[in-house]
Amino acid sequence: AQKITQTQPGMFVQEKEAVTLDCTYDTSDPSYGLFWYKQPSSGEMIFLIYQGSYDQQNATEGRYSLNFQKARKSANLVISASQLGDSAMYFCAMRSGAGSYQLTFGKGTKLSVIP
Amino acid sequence: EPEVTQTPSHQVTQMGQEVILRCVPISNHLYFYWYRQILGQKVEFLVSFYNNEISEKSEIFDDQFSVERPDGSNFTLKIRSTKLEDSAMYFCASSEEFSGGNIQYFGAGTRLSVL
Numbered sequence: 001a002q003k004i005t006q007t008q009p010g011m012f013v014q015e016k017e018a019v020t021l022d023c024t025y026d027t028s029d030p031s032y033g034l035f036w037y038k039q040p041s042s043g044e045m046i047f048l049i050y051q052g053s054y055d056q057q058n059a060t061e062g063r064y065s066l067n068f069q070k071a072r073k074s075a076n077l078v079i080s081a082s083q084l085g086d087s088a089m090y091f092c093a094m095r096s097g098a099g100s101y102q103l104t105f106g107k108g109t110k111l112s113v114i115p
Numbered sequence: 116e117p118e119v120t121q122t123p124s125h126q127v128t129q130m131g132q133e134v135i136l137r138c139v140p141i142s143n144h145l146y147f148y149w150y151r152q153i154l155g156q157k158v159e160f161l162v163s164f165y166n167n168e169i170s171e172k173s174e175i176f177d178d179q180f181s182v183e184r185p186d187g188s189n190f191t192l193k194i195r196s197t198k199l200e201d202s203a204m205y206f207c208a209s210s211e212e213f214s215g216g217n218i219q220y221f222g223a224g225t226r227l228s229v230l
Contacts, residue, residue, distance in 0.1 A: 033216045045158070045206055045221035052216055091158060101146060101210065101217055102160040102171050 002027045002096050004106035012112050013082045020067070021077040021109045023092030032096035034075040035103065036066065039089040048090075051075060079111075087113045117141045119222035121207050127228045128197055136192045136225045138207030147190045148208040148219060149182065151175070158206065164190065197229045 003026040013019035025034065036048040051059045051066045059066040067076040079086055089110050093103040120139040128134050140147050149161040162172045164182055179195045190209075194201055204226050208219040 035216075035218070037221070042223075043204060043226070044223040045208075047218055047220055050216040050218055093158075095217065100171060101163055101219075102148070102173070103150075103158075103219060104160070105158040107157045 002104045006106035008109045010110045018080045023075045025094050027096040029096040035093040036077045037091045082113045121222035125226045134194050138190045140209030144209035146210045149192045150206045151203040153203045202229045
């Protein structure tokens with residue numbers, strides 16, 4: 001069975017600082033994908049970044065990067081130069097299993113950016 | 116930028132009534148999904164739909180749920196006889212043919228309140 005664990009229910013970061021949100025995963029499938037989504041207080045789910053299990057390099061998208069450590073089964077999200085608008089819930093998710101596209105989500109981390 | 120559109124944003128219904136939640140996926144996407152998020156909990160997969168049929172469904176997606184793509188642009192989720200525990204945020208998502216991770220883009224959600 002697939003499982004995503006986010007152990008930080010809440011995190012605080014000073015504006016302009018970097019922050020790392022933790023995510024560990026469990027799957028027996030060699031082919032999988034890892035995703036991060038942002039959910040602001042307004043409720044929508046916004047795709048941030050994707051990492052494939054066979055990708056050699058860590059994914060980056062602007063201020064977001066994914067620290068992918070395959071042996072440790074971790075896929076931490078790093079947000080650089082935090083902004084007030086980064087305050088939101090952040091969900092790690094995984095797709096795995098041949099022919100399966102469903103996403104399994106973690107419980108999320110609530111990030112608060114302090115001015 | 117193309118986006119997934121969901122209507123209504125909030126639906127209030129009486130227990131036992133039928134509701135239909137509507138979604139317009141991104142126009143060139145071929146895979147469609149419904150997820151739900153009970154307040155304060157993680158996002159859960161309900162069903163995926165491809166080529167006019169269900170491709171995967173979770174154990175949550177029982178006989179009271181059904182999905183349909185009635186006209187080539189809309190994608191609907193019907194809950195036949197709502198229960199109090201169906202109160203949740205329902206998200207529609209869509210993705211392209213599998214490439215680059217099959218990234219799912221979510222709508223803003225419909226908040227369903229069952230009284």
